[in-house]
Amino acid sequence: MLFSDLETERLYLKNISNEDRDFIYNHFSDEVVCRYLYDEEPLTDIQGADDIINFYIQPEPRIQHRWILIRKSDGMKMGTCGYHCWNQNESTVEVGYDLKEEFWGYGYMQEALKEIITFAIDKMHIKEIIACVSIDNQKSIRLVENLGFVISGSYNEIFRGKEYLHHRYSLYHPNESK
Numbered sequence: 001m002l003f004s005d006l007e008t009e010r011l012y013l014k015n016i017s018n019e020d021r022d023f024i025y026n027h028f029s030d031e032v033v034c035r036y037l038y039d040e041e042p043l044t045d046i047q048g049a050d051d052i053i054n055f056y057i058q059p060e061p062r063i064q065h066r067w068i069l070i071r072k073s074d075g076m077k078m079g080t081c082g083y084h085c086w087n088q089n090e091s092t093v094e095v096g097y098d099l100k101e102e103f104w105g106y107g108y109m110q111e112a113l114k115e116i117i118t119f120a121i122d123k124m125h126i127k128e129i130i131a132c133v134s135i136d137n138q139k140s141i142r143l144v145e146n147l148g149f150v151i152s153g154s155y156n157e158i159f160r161g162k163e164y165l166h167h168r169y170s171l172y173h174p175n176e177s178k
Helices: 018-028 046-056 108-122 138-146
Strands: 011-015 065-071 077-087 092-099 128-134 150-159 162-172
Touching: 011 108, 018 046, 018 077, 046 065, 065 108, 077 108, 092 108, 108 138, 128 138, 128 150, 138 162
Parallel strands: 092 128
Antiparallel strands: 011 065, 065 077, 077 092, 128 162, 150 162
């Protein structure tokens, strides 16, 4: 199995599973968590949580994966992070992440992303990690910039009939050319 549980100083990054059903429902039905997720409406029923989990637990090899961020000190599930659109031929992958508001500002997501970036480079042999961020999401922009991502393009995401400008940020493996 390629995708494994990971660990940082303060976090467990646990592979998403059916036991996370209630957390996933509560997390992705939260309007604040979903504020800048312009690809899906917030969940309104538990079936939506099942759909998310089933998407991420398909047999390997697969082009997507998700971890649940769990704080070591108390076992609190705080958010998720992971990959989608893994293109093995091009050695690229897109990263996604989300965190409950009460955990913002403590460096948890930066800690988690550093670990999955290392995982992507060492285990997935990724040359470019992509983060697509709404220009309105200043916290996320600061996060990716602090991790060394640079703007590599822009595009409009259409959601609910409205356009939302996004920057495409890229992080290149240090030993690879752009």
